[in-house]
Amino acid sequence: MTSGFDLILSAILCFGCNATDPSPQGQTTAVVISVNGTDVAAVSPDLNNNGNFEIYRTKRENMEKMRQYVNGNHFRIATIEDYPLSYTQKKADGTVVGAGVSFELIDFLAEKFNFTYEVVVPQGNIIGSTGDYKNSLVELLYDGKADLAAAFLPLLADVRIKCDYSTTVLDEGEWIMVMQRPKESATGSGLLAPFEFWVWILIFISLLAVGPIIYVLIIIRNKITGDDSQQPYSLGHCAWFVYGALMKQGSTLSPIADSTRLLFATWWIFITILTSFYTANLTAFLTLSKFTLPFNTVNDILAKQKHFVTPRGGGIEYSIKNTNESLSILSNMVLNNRATFTENENDTVTLTTFVEKYGYVFVRDRPAINHLLYLDYRYRKLISADNEKIHCPFAMAKEPFLKKKRAFAYPFQSNLSTLFDPELLNLVESGIIKHLLAKGLPNAEICPQDLGGTERQLQNGDLMMTYYIMIAGFVTSIVVFTTEMLFRFINQRQVGKNNMIIGANELQRSSNFRLHGWAAGRTNHRESLGNRLNEGIILSNVTPPPAYASIFKHNKNAVVDMNKWKQAVSKNKDESKGVRRLINGRDYMVYKNTNGINQLVPVRAPSATLFQYSYTE
Known part of the structure; x- marks a missing residue:
């Protein structure tokens, strides 16, 4: 039974039908073009009137010659292990066959143009670049050991001097970061979460500045007006008023002057608004906050110097090491051993070893990450059927680490692109390649950032700031107490010395008294x-x-x-x-x-x- 997918392919890739039916009245009849006695296309008379008919006819003749050349021919197709886009499988007889999305496209082309092929894998299993050329896919194309590279290859500037990319771009590849799921959101937790860092800094500055400002303004007011009805408060009283208002406590200070009252009222209004916003945001954070990751972009990795791992010889490595690429800003991280390029072809091993065990960030293209997390989810689902945290110990960033267009590659001056690229373009425009990339995956998002399936309970991390405040208060009081005891000891020693001097003087005076x-x-x-x-x-x-x-x-x-x-x-x-x-x-x-x-x-x-x-x- 013919599937819907096969019907779509047949409808898209069907050439123009013979224009033998009579045209409706009032419409021009198309001219039928024949090559070697076979009708291949119907062309509008306007094309011949414009003088482009011969060019079109020559092109169609070349295409027919390429069809004849490809028909029954045998090609060597190179690929790399890049599941699920391209990979190889070994049959029982030892024959290596290609698999993945790339070879679904190759199989379609082979069936349409009637050719056979064999799969060639570079020894190093790398794409290759000018600085990393040996045992690479690019070397096979440049040396003529392969007729076509069937893999989703990122368009790199250094590769263009060794081979040609297909004119049809298969997709725009996105490389995504996967990391351990943090226990708490990167936006913060507990008492500091409602406001960002600089808001807290400004609040702290205002607490230190408003008390002295009130103290100075009261003194200036009294000196300018000469009115002594408002007695200046001490600096300590003003500072304590500012702190007490922040804690919504009353004050024994009762200003008489209108200007002083306005100063006090202004600070009260400011504190009322500030505490209202803080209380509302804290409630929203503890109940409705959106979970975020600590690393979302390349800048986060660079700023925090986070260790990351990515496959050896892939698009990420060459985008970092090549100076004319977008990720060259991370080159110093490679020198500092912050970047690891693994040669392990099994992404599951890389995930469990580097990410789960060592806390690295794993950078991989989106289709590979989606399949990897889905397989891991299905495995962990067998361990625990209800606990979402066990099902999804990893989280995927939403922002792409790198974006690059991807395509097939041919040796220089290869004529296969003129025959294959139009067919690939039809597959791209019809959405079939996009469909193949998502094949085998569920429609729902796999392990989203915010699991959302469990109620959030307050943890020690949410109340950690309260513990810090208590510890800071006790430590400060101990320091003050120690300082008081130290000064008391010093004063007692000084008093003792003074008593000794007075006693000596008194003894001398009593001696003089006896003498006189x-x-x-x-x-x-x-x-x-x-x-x-x-x-x-x-x-x-x-x-x-x-x-x-x-x-x-x-x-x-x-x-x-x-x-x-x-x-x-x-x-x-x-x-x-x-x-x-x-x-x-x-x-x-x-x-x-x-x-x-x-x-x-x-x-x-x-x-x-x-x-x-x-x-x-």
């Missing part, structure tokens, strides 16, 4: 203390009050000490005796100095000790 006599020292000391107390000033070198025990113990030495202190504080005072009082639950002796101010002297042992220490050096 007790009476003179006591008189001078008593006068000095009296003068200072009269002025209401208590210094560190005044005579300390008597011990608390001497206040209520009446022995001879205690009475002497008590009298000494009372004489010092009660000079020019009628009453020299203190009164014992209970104040706030504590015992005090109350004395009045010359200014009439009550002086409290604690009686209890701890308080008396502290009081005595404060009055001594």
